[in-house]
Each structure stands twice: as structure tokens, then as C-alpha cells.
Amino acid sequence: MSETIRLVVNGTERTVQTVEQRRLLDVLREDLQLTGTKYGCGEGQCGACLVLLDGKPTRTCILPVSAAVGKEITTIEGLAKGNELDPVQEAFLEEGAMQCGYCTSGMILSASALLKENPHPSDEEIVSAMNGHICRCNGYPKVVGAIRRAAEKGRS
Amino acid sequence: MKKNNPNRSGQNGELEANSQLSEFALRRRTFLQVVGTGVMITVAGPRARAQSGRGDTRNAVSARLFLNRDGTITALSGKVEEGQGPRAELTQAAAEELRVSASQIRLVMADTELVPDDGITAGSRTTPRNIPEMRQAAATARELLTELAARQWEVSPTALSVTEGVVRNSSTGQKVSYQDLAQSSELESLFENAVRTTTTVTPVADWKILGQSLPRPNARDLVTGAHQFPSDIRRPGMLYGKVLRPPSFGAPLESVDLSAAQAMDGVVVFQEGDFVGTAASTTHQAEEALKAIARTAKWKLPVHRATHETVYDHLREHARRSDGRVNGNGSVEEGMAASEKTLSETYTVAYIQHAPMEPRAAVAEWTDETLTVWAGCDGPFRAQNDLREAFGIPAGKVRVIIPDMGGGFGGKHSAEAAVEAARLAKAAGKPVSVRWTREEEFTWAYSRPASVIECKAGLDKSGHCIAWDFTNINAGGSAIDTPYSIANTQISSVGSSPPLRQGSYRCLGATANNFARESFMDELAAATEADPLEFRLAHLQNERLRAVLQEAAAKFKWTDRRKQLASDRGIGLACGTEKNSVVAACVEVLVDKNKGTFKVTEICEAFECGPILNPSNLLSQVHGCIIMGLGGALTEEMEFKDGSLLNAAFSRYRVPRFRDIPKIDVHFLENHSIPPAGGGETPIIAVAPAIGNAVFAATGIRLRAMPMRGLKGRGA
Numbered sequence: 060m061s062e063t064i065r066l067v068v069n070g071t072e073r074t075v076q077t078v079e080q081r082r083l084l085d086v087l088r089e090d091l092q093l094t095g096t097k098y099g100c101g102e103g104q105c106g107a108c109l110v111l112l113d114g115k116p117t118r119t120c121i122l123p124v125s126a127a128v129g130k131e132i133t134t135i136e137g138l139a140k141g142n143e144l145d146p147v148q149e150a151f152l153e154e155g156a157m158q159c160g161y162c163t164s165g166m167i168l169s170a171s172a173l174l175k176e177n178p179h180p181s182d183e184e185i186v187s188a189m190n191g192h193i194c195r196c197n198g199y200p201k202v203v204g205a206i207r208r209a210a211e212k213g214r215s
Numbered sequence: 216m217k218k219n220n221p222n223r224s225g226q227n228g229e230l231e232a233n234s235q236l237s238e239f240a241l242r243r244r245t246f247l248q249v250v251g252t253g254v255m256i257t258v259a260g261p262r263a264r265a266q267s268g269r270g271d272t273r274n275a276v277s278a279r280l281f282l283n284r285d286g287t288i289t290a291l292s293g294k295v296e297e298g299q300g301p302r303a304e305l306t307q308a309a310a311e312e313l314r315v316s317a318s319q320i321r322l323v324m325a326d327t328e329l330v331p332d333d334g335i336t337a338g339s340r341t342t343p344r345n346i347p348e349m350r351q352a353a354a355t356a357r358e359l360l361t362e363l364a365a366r367q368w369e370v371s372p373t374a375l376s377v378t379e380g381v382v383r384n385s386s387t388g389q390k391v392s393y394q395d396l397a398q399s400s401e402l403e404s405l406f407e408n409a410v411r412t413t414t415t416v417t418p419v420a421d422w423k424i425l426g427q428s429l430p431r432p433n434a435r436d437l438v439t440g441a442h443q444f445p446s447d448i449r450r451p452g453m454l455y456g457k458v459l460r461p462p463s464f465g466a467p468l469e470s471v472d473l474s475a476a477q478a479m480d481g482v483v484v485f486q487e488g489d490f491v492g493t494a495a496s497t498t499h500q501a502e503e504a505l506k507a508i509a510r511t512a513k514w515k516l517p518v519h520r521a522t523h524e525t526v527y528d529h530l531r532e533h534a535r536r537s538d539g540r541v542n543g544n545g546s547v548e549e550g551m552a553a554s555e556k557t558l559s560e561t562y563t564v565a566y567i568q569h570a571p572m573e574p575r576a577a578v579a580e581w582t583d584e585t586l587t588v589w590a591g592c593d594g595p596f597r598a599q600n601d602l603r604e605a606f607g608i609p610a611g612k613v614r615v616i617i618p619d620m621g622g623g624f625g626g627k628h629s630a631e632a633a634v635e636a637a638r639l640a641k642a643a644g645k646p647v648s649v650r651w652t653r654e655e656e657f658t659w660a661y662s663r664p665a666s667v668i669e670c671k672a673g674l675d676k677s678g679h680c681i682a683w684d685f686t687n688i689n690a691g692g693s694a695i696d697t698p699y700s701i702a703n704t705q706i707s708s709v710g711s712s713p714p715l716r717q718g719s720y721r722c723l724g725a726t727a728n729n730f731a732r733e734s735f736m737d738e739l740a741a742a743t744e745a746d747p748l749e750f751r752l753a754h755l756q757n758e759r760l761r762a763v764l765q766e767a768a769a770k771f772k773w774t775d776r777r778k779q780l781a782s783d784r785g786i787g788l789a790c791g792t793e794k795n796s797v798v799a800a801c802v803e804v805l806v807d808k809n810k811g812t813f814k815v816t817e818i819c820e821a822f823e824c825g826p827i828l829n830p831s832n833l834l835s836q837v838h839g840c841i842i843m844g845l846g847g848a849l850t851e852e853m854e855f856k857d858g859s860l861l862n863a864a865f866s867r868y869r870v871p872r873f874r875d876i877p878k879i880d881v882h883f884l885e886n887h888s889i890p891p892a893g894g895g896e897t898p899i900i901a902v903a904p905a906i907g908n909a910v911f912a913a914t915g916i917r918l919r920a921m922p923m924r925g926l927k928g929r930g931a
Contacts, residue, residue: 081499088496089455094447095440097621100574104865107572131845135440135706148438155831158839160437161572163623167438186873193865195572195622196298197842198835199876208789 070136082171083127084119095135095164106192109165110134116172135164147171150209166192170206178213183199276702277406287319293333294341294618295325295593299895300832301341303429311424312353315380325595327618333882335594339794339893341638350416350548358414359405389688419826419887444621445591446576450646455498457505459491463858465517472511476504494639494647497819518603519858521714525668527563533712543705550682550703554673562720562731564921565852566665571826573621574656579636580646587611590633592622598630603633607797624734625719645664663720666690670730678743691724694793699754722896725793733904748773763797766821770882771801782930783911789904794891796824800807800901804909811927813910815877823884824892837881838876844902846871849922
């Protein structure tokens with residue numbers, strides 16, 4: 060049965076009328092038009108659908124919308140402050156760390172969560188934190204470079 | 216006339232807000248209306264060109280470029296951006312020859328209403344074919360605008376030059392900007408001039424914008440999530456569609472009961488023969504309805520004998536050897552007879568999937584018998600043709616737009632989702648979005664062919680190869696000819712009866728052919744106890760290929776490292792040429808003999824594709840090729856049985872991830888003696904054989920099947 064569900068998305072309370080078992084991914088994309096969050100695999104393997112729930116990287120393709128109630132959802136659309144990009148977004152641009160760009164939203168959100176927890180990760184720590192993301196353009200080296208660059212921005 | 220207004224397209228935010236484009240579209244609309252009356256049929260616009268099919272000689276500058284009143288330039292290309300970089304490079308080409316900054320160019324890609332038919336986006340053809348076309352058109356436009364200024368000033372155009380979008384007369388100090396010239400009443404007729412073949416384009420040495428690492432022009436929209444991929448397109452009233460799939464390949468539908476789904480509130484159910492689909496206002500609802508239908512579906516299951524394990528026997532058994540393409544020189548029989556030693560080995564390559572991050576997706580919308588489709592495929596005009604045929608409507612009634620999409624790698628030549636969305640949209644009377652799941656993309660998209668490659672060779676007394684007999688079954692003839700100088704060769708590519716739907720992949724059959732050739736060359740070198748590098752160089756006259764081979768070897772310190780071989784550490788190399796570019800790779804592997812595993816620890820690749828259009832983009836492409844090549848070399852394989860795919864998921868089909876990436880070292884050789892060649896495919900072909908050769912160097916074990924999973928059962 061359809062229910063009224065309240066979500067806090069990118070700092071704003073949003074109300075959706077939906078069945079509870081729908082995936083958060085579909086509610087974000089179809090009901091809230093936040094299409095920056097992507098479908099990639101439907102089994103939590105690739106990270107294209109990743110958002111932050113209370114700051115924690117979370118895969119939305121295997122998460123019922125009800126599980127996000129009462130939590131702060133941050134999608135890629137909510138990362139920049141107005142026109143001012145997040146340092147990770149800037150670093151991805153400077154490094155040219157995207158080819159088709161379809162995996163980019165999830166990668167940027169994961170990286171921003173990593174840097175919040177560990178502002179100066181080693182390459183090994185970057186690889187370990189990012190290993191749950193798949194890029195089929197296989198642009199991994201520049202993504203590692205971008206995260207390193209974002210960390211350096213934090214250092215200066 | 217709604218159909219001609221691209222502002223309704225919603226292709227992306229940039230387009231919506233792009234007043235230059237809307238001005239351009241307005242003029243083009245006028246133009247098309249004139250065409251519609253038949254008055255100007257000899258200079259038909261893109262629509263008419265599409266109607267008349269490919270090979271049309273439409274050659275006006277306006278087919279490629281248009282000067283907007285604000286001085287910006289709209290450039291048009293039928294190519295698709297899928298991450299390989301044409302949006303930046305075509306922009307650079309136009310800007311370079313027009314002498315404007317790249318930010319002055321508004322590039323419109325892959326919209327059948329607006330752009331010329333540039334064919335499908337494939338084969339590394341954008342660089343050798345479409346970049347020169349854009350440069351020639353832009354150089355012509357610059358000349359025409361210079362001549363317009365010259366007429367206004369009553370001077371010879373040779374006295375004038377253009378910098379930063381301003382035409383100047385250095386002797387008088389007069390100047391006029393493109394923006395001023397754009398106000399001229401002559402502008403439209405000026406751009407109807409044919410592209411001049413006589414106009415010289417800027418020599419590589421003078422490039423200011425080409426040759427630079429221009430970022431992708433819409434990169435910011437990719438990091439903010441604003442860019443709308445085909446699966447993100449949303450239209451008013453749009454429904455989400457799902458399509459019923461058979462349980463195995465080619466199974467016809469015997470019966471189905473739609474009533475449970477039809478009883479669901481707000482669900483559209485459509486059946487036409489074997490095509491059954493649902494559409495609803497959420498994906499969830501469409502899926503629920505489809506599940507209800509799937510439970511009732513009865514299928515006639517055909518017998519599928521081939522499995523991923525028996526596929527190689529199957530391909531050999533069905534090989535059509537008599538009608539294969541045969542190349543060669545000398546006499547292989549005589550060469551073999553004269554040989555001191557002969558070798559014969561067989562290599563196999565598995566079926567693999569492209570698995571682009573964005574599975575096939577399309578939105579279709581019908582308005583008054585005209586159809587607009589936003590689709591994720593690499594051939595807008597091919598998709599238009601598929602839709603035209605599917606619905607029996609003229610091409611002029613079908614517009615296909617390809618928003619920059621989420622990857623392709625040669626796997627999106629076909630537009631299945633576009634046709635499916637259009638069928639459901641027609642039934643629903645509303646726009647419908649069909650987005651394949653990962654499982655559908657793995658199962659129903661065409662795959663890279665599996666193949667069997669049979670190699671025989673003969674060595675003379677001095678260890679020189681004098682006979683080469685090479686047959687590829689099922690993978691195709693890409694890069695099949697050996698670049699080595701061998702007196703007697705017989706080389707053929709033969710078809711078979713493929714058990715899976717198969718098609719293009721990054722560099723086509725070149726990966727299979729190069730894997731077999733470069734592994735077998737290594738076997739020949741080992742048979743003569745020669746250094747693999749020296750053995751290749753002794754047979755290689757192709758100067759470009761020699762240069763990359765020597766560069767990779769030097770940067771990798773091949774000769775020194777070869778002297779320090781250990782049983783747990785091996786190095787290997789391979790090279791190859793395809794699509795007018797050359798590549799060589801040196802690889803190091805670390806072997807764990809107890810576990811029977813190995814790990815690729817280092818790849819050093821040297822690559823040359825003529826003058827480099829955009830170094831940063833080229834580096835991304837080479838990274839992509841190397842790492843994608845690791846997947847096919849080590850882990851990727853479609854497993855199938857009884858006509859079903861057994862591993863249609865990323866959890867069961869292992870693609871490269873961050874942790875798999877070895878130390879990668881890329882070196883470009885820049886060669887200005889040839890025109891620029893594409894760089895997004897060939898760098899993949901040297902990876903697998905170099906790995907296999909490195910494993911052999913460490914262990915003496917020869918891996919002849921891709922993927923090379925490990926050494927278990929191989930005496931390790």
C-alpha cells in the first residue's frame with residue numbers, strides 16, 4: 060500500500076507518496092527527479108547508485124526507501140554549495156577523472172566521505188575505500204589521482 | 216513545427232538554456248521549410264540528407280557550422296560522446312581552424328534533426344575522418360568570413376588575417392569581429408558555399424588549440440550530476456517500461472495471460488506477438504506487472520548444445536573454412552617443408568560483454584504521428600532507420616537524439632531499447648522510458664565473439680621464421696595480417712555458427728588475433744632460445760612498430776630485467792598495429808606457485824597514433840584500454856548453458872576494479888609524418904599476450920586461453 064514518507068534530501072524535507080519497498084534509488088530518480096544518482100547493477104556491486112546517509116556511503120539500489128527515513132540523504136546534487144563545488148568535484152575536473160562520467164557521482168560521494176574520515180589517505184587507503192566502485196571506461200588511475208589531489212587541497 | 220525546436224529536447228541543461236542553438240535551429244527550420252518546398256533541393260539540409268540515405272554529397276559549410284549573431288559558432292557532428300572524447304576534440308578542431316577560443320564553439324552532437332549523418336561512432340573513425348571534415352569546414356568558414364570582410368573593405372583577402380575571432384588588416388589597422396560579420400545579410404548564403412578542398416588547414420606545428428588537453432566541455436555537469444544521460448531523460452507524463460524476456464536465447468512465446476497485470480491500476484500492458492511489455496508511473500509498478508505476466512508465460516525452449524566450455528569445439532566444428540578470407544605470400548607448404556623446426560598451437564578467446572556502466576536506455580515520445588527518441592546507442596541515423604522500419608513511417612517523422620551516454624566500447628551499435636520504448640509509448644499514448652537492467656544488458660546485448668585461433672610456423676636453421684599459417688575462427692579479420700616480415704604466409708579469417716549474439720567490441724578481433732600472434736611469436740622465440748625482443752626486431756621492418764617496441768623496452772629496462780629473471784617474477788612483451796596506430800607493452804607478473812596464481816604488477820606501454828589531438832584525453836583512453844584489456848586477459852568470460860547466461864551480474868562476472876590496477880606507465884611517441892589516427896582501441900591489443908608471455912618467462916607454462924585465470928592444473 061502507498062504511504063506518505065518523509066525524507067530529508069540535501070538539507071530539504073521532501074514528502075513522497077510511495078510503497079515502502081521501492082528502492083531508494085528509484086524514489087530519488089523518479090519521484091524527486093534527482094537523476095545524478097545512477098542505476099548500474101541492482102545488486103550493490105558497482106557504486107553508481109551511492110549516496111550518503113548521515114554521511115555514510117550507502118548503495119541505494121538495494122535499499123528500500125523506508126530505510127532512509129529519519130536520515131540525512133546527500134546526493135551528488137547536494138554536494139556543491141551553490142556554485143561552489145566541493146573540493147572533490149573540483150579535483151575530478153582538474154584531473155579530468157571522468158570518461159563517460161556515469162560512475163562519477165557515486166565515486167565523488169565515496170571520496171568525499173573518505174576524506175572527511177581520513178583527510179590524508181595513502182594510495183592504498185584510497186584504493187581500499189574505492190574498490191566497491193566500478194568504472195567500465197576503466198579510468199581508475201585518474202580517479203585515484205583526483206582523490207589524492209583533493210586531499211592535497213585539504214592540506215594547503 | 217514543434218518538432219524542429221531543439222529547446223524542447225531537454226537533452227541537457229546546457230541545451231535548454233542555449234540561445235545560440237535556438238537561433239541556429241530557427242534558421243535551420245527556415246532552411247528546412249525551403250527544402251520542403253523543393254526549391255533548394257540541390258542544397259538539401261540534414262533532414263533531406265538523412266532521407267536520401269548515406270553517400271549523399273551534401274557538402275555546404277552550414278551542414279557543419281553556423282555563425283550565431285552573438286559571434287559564437289554552432290558546430291554539428293553526427294558522432295556520439297560516450298566517454299571517448301569527441302566532444303572536446305571536435306570542439307578543438309572547429310576552434311583551431313576558425314581562430315576562436317574553444318569556449319566560442321557550441322557543439323551539437325547526434326541529433327538527427329540537426330546534424331549530418333556521420334554513420335555510427337565506431338572503429339576509431341572520428342579522429343581520421345570526422346576531425347578532418349570539421350577542420351576543413353571550419354577553415355573554409357574562416358576563409359569565407361575573411362572574404363566577406365575583404366569585400367566590405369574592398370581589399371584582397373590575402374591582406375587579412377584572423378586571430379581570436381577578429382579579422383584584421385595589419386596594414387590599415389582595420390578590424391571586424393565575427394560577431395559584427397554575423398549581422399551581415401549575406402551570412403546565410405555565405406555558409407551555403409561548399410566546403411573547399413583547396414583550403415589549407417593549420418599545420419600541426421602551428422596548432423594552438425588542437426594538441427592541447429582541453430577538458431570535456433560539459434565536464435562540470437558530470438561532477439554535479441546535472442548531465443542527463445539517456446536513462447535520465449524525463450518527459451511530461453512519462454511512464455517507465457519493462458519488457459518480457461524469454462528464459463533462453465531464441466525461445467518463442469507459446470502463451471501468456473495478461474489479465475492479472477491488466478487488472479493493476481495505472482498499468483499499461485501491451486502485447487504484439489512475442490513482444491510483451493508493461494508501463495507504469497514507477498519502475499516498481501511496471502516490474503510488479505511484468506512479474507505477474509512472467510509467471511503465466513509458457514515458452515517453447517529450443518535446444519542449445521554449446522556451453523562456455525564446449526564453445527571452442529563448437530566453433531571449430533562449424534567453421535566455414537572454405538569461404539574464409541585468405542591472405543598471404545609465398546608458399547606456406549614450401550616454407551614448412553624447408554623449415555628446420557615447425558610449431559603448431561591453438562589459442563582460444565572467450566565470449567565477453569562490454570558491460571558499459573549505463574545499460575541500454577531510451578525514452579520515446581509520439582506527437583501527431585511523429586516520433587522523438589532519446590536513446591543510448593552510437594548510431595543516431597541507424598537508430599532512426601530501425602525506428603522507421605519498425606513503424607513504417609518516413610525518416611522525416613523520426614527524430615533520434617543521443618545525449619552523451621554512459622559508455623559503449625563498440626557494444627551499442629544497436630538500438631533495441633529505442634524500438635521497445637517506442638512500441639510501449641505508442642500503446643500507452645504517453646512517453647515511455649525503457650532502461651535495461653544489468654542482467655538484461657549482460658544477456659541480451661551482443662557480445663564480443665569467442666574464437667579459436669590455429670597457428671603453425673616454421674623456423675629455418677638460423678632461427679628465422681620462414682613459414683606462418685594462421686587461421687582465426689569466428690573473431691574476424693581485424694589485425695589478422697602479421698606485421699612481421701615472413702617469406703611464406705597463409706592467413707585466414709573464417710566464420711562459424713556463433714552460439715551467442717555477437718558483434719563489435721573495442722578493437723574487434725584484433726585482441727584475439729594479436730593474443731594468438733604475439734603469444735605464438737614468443738613460443739617461436741623460446742624455441743630458438745632467443746630474447747623475445749630481439750626475435751621480434753629481427754622480423755620487423757615496420758619502423759613505427761619498431762619504434763614503440765624499442766621505446767617500451769627501454770622505459771621498462773627490458774634487457775636488464777631479463778637478466779634478473781626469478782621463478783616468482785616474470786616479464787613479457789608484445790606489440791601490434793591496427794587502425795593506423797602502433798602499440799607495444801612490457802609487463803611484469805608476480806607468481807605464487809603454491810597457490811597457482813599470478814598477479815600483474817606492472818605494465819609499461821608505448822603508443823603512437825600520429826599527431827596527438829588531446830594528450831589528456833589520449834592518456835585516459837590508453838588507461839582505459841590497458842585496464843579493460845586486463846579484464847579480458849584475466850577474469851572476464853560469459854558463462855552459458857542451455858541458452859542462458861549463468862553470470863549476468865557484476866557479482867559473478869568479474870571486471871577490473873581499483874585493486875586490480877598495477878603500476879601503469881604510458882609513453883607516447885608523437886609522429887607528425889602521418890595524419891592523426893584514433894587512439895581509443897589499439898592500446899588494448901598488446902596487454903593479454905604480454906601477460907601470458909610474462910607468466911611463461913617465470914614458470915615455463917604457456918597460457919593459451921583468454922581469460923588466463925591462473926596456473927592450476929598446469930603443473931605449477
